[in-house]
Amino acid sequence: MKDDRKHPFRDSHQDREAATHAVDTPQTRAPSYRLAFADEDFMCREELRPVRLQLELLKPELLMNEAGINSTIVLFGGARIPEPAQKDKARTQTLADLTKYYDEARKFAQIMTAKSLAKGGKDDVIVTGGGPGVMEAGNRGAQDAGGKSIGLNIVLPHEQSPNPYVTPELCFNFHYFGIRKMHFLMRASAICVFPGGFGTLDELFESLTLIQTGRMAQVPFLLFGREFWDKIINWDALAEAGTISQDDLKLFRFVETAEEAVAALDDWEGKGVKRGAIPGR
Numbered sequence: 001m002k003d004d005r006k007h008p009f010r011d012s013h014q015d016r017e018a019a020t021h022a023v024d025t026p027q028t029r030a031p032s033y034r035l036a037f038a039d040e041d042f043m044c045r046e047e048l049r050p051v052r053l054q055l056e057l058l059k060p061e062l063l064m065n066e067a068g069i070n071s072t073i074v075l076f077g078g079a080r081i082p083e084p085a086q087k088d089k090a091r092t093q094t095l096a097d098l099t100k101y102y103d104e105a106r107k108f109a110q111i112m113t114a115k116s117l118a119k120g121g122k123d124d125v126i127v128t129g130g131g132p133g134v135m136e137a138g139n140r141g142a143q144d145a146g147g148k149s150i151g152l153n154i155v156l157p158h159e160q161s162p163n164p165y166v167t168p169e170l171c172f173n174f175h176y177f178g179i180r181k182m183h184f185l186m187r188a189s190a191i192c193v194f195p196g197g198f199g200t201l202d203e204l205f206e207s208l209t210l211i212q213t214g215r216m217a218q219v220p221f222l223l224f225g226r227e228f229w230d231k232i233i234n235w236d237a238l239a240e241a242g243t244i245s246q247d248d249l250k251l252f253r254f255v256e257t258a259e260e261a262v263a264a265l266d267d268w269e270g271k272g273v274k275r276g277a278i279p280g281r
Contacts (some may be wrong), residue, residue: 012037056179060172064150064187069171072127072150073112074185075105076203077134077194077224084139101194101224102137108150108192108258111143112265117147124189125150130162134194139165152180181206188267190220195228212248214275220268222261226254245280 016038022028031062036042043052079194082090083102090096109126116124126142128135130151143165151166154174162171175181185191185207204223212217223229238244255261 008231012135016138025172031183044211044232048191053176054176055178055184056176060152061186064170065171066146068122069125069150069170069187071123071125071189073109073124074184074207075109075126075128075134075138075189075194076081076196076200076202077101077138078196079131079133079135081133081195083137090134098225098228099196102134102260104224104256104261105134105137105192106141108261109138109256110144111141111262113142113145113147113149113268116128117145123146127152127184127187128166129153129199131160132167134166134196136163139163139167142167144170146259152183154180185216186208188219190222192222192224192261194224208248208251211251212244212275213278217274218251218268218270220265220271222255222264223252224255224261226256229254245278 012035014222016035019035019038027033031041039274042048055134078098080091080095081084081098081102082095087096087099090099102236108183113126116122125148126138127150128138130139130153135151139151140148140163148170149165150166150170150172151162152172153160153162153175154173171185174183181203184203191207192198207220208221211218211221229235235249241244241250253264255264
């Protein structure tokens with residue numbers, strides 16, 4: 001919540017403004033004279049990394065608290081999957097075929113946002129990475145339903161702007177991948193993973209590892225597009241090798257449509273329970 005406590009001291013906003021009107025002298029122009037918290041060069045120093053990590057964790061947390069966001073439904077998926085109307089511009093035939101999941105992500109987000117709004121709009125809010133492709137579809141579906149959605153963008157060497165469907169006051173930008181991933185999962189009531197590349201796989205396996213090891217409570221964990229996932233990952237081979245257990249394969253389910261996903265959310269055994277022991281260890 002916003003801190004409305006009163007105190008007798010001048011606040012930082014007042015002093016930051018006052019400092020801009022200082023008499024122009026060699027002393028006031030010196031970098032050392034800048035207020036530390038208003039000095040961008042100082043804040044970017046190597047020694048200030050712990051402070052930047054803290055700020056990046058704190059800023060979205062405070063703003064989401066102020067917005068009353070209690071829980072989220074996470075949508076991970078490929079940035080390169082275009083909407084069906086643009087499938088002729090897909091780089092490969094496989095990407096063109098995967099455009100159906102843009103529609104499913106959009107429809108799923110629309111359904112879940114409508115259900116959320118019926119209960120006040122503070123729970124099961126859609127959150128995506130804020131970019132194009134499947135992420136855009138998720139934010140777009142939430143907007144279709146008249147609701148808000150969250151976008152957790154990240155600075156990349158190439159241009160990475162938020163898609164136009166993210167709710168502006170819930171659109172965040174990150175420097176640290178690790179802090180961004182924490183914000184994806186801190187409020188997660190369900191995780192839905194659509195076909196994607198390295199980034200999607202990273203998010204998929206980190207989330208599954210947290211649940212597998214009991215570091216995170218079990219939540220509905222849905223993988224859209226079994227043909228895609230079975231082609232790129234030999235799940236059974238992992239279990240047969242003993243590197244995971246057969247029970248670990250029960251931590252997620254495959255779905256094809258938005259309707260299947262909605263039904264799965266209502267019927268998820270073990271939701272909210274943290275594993276006390278890891279099967280097979």
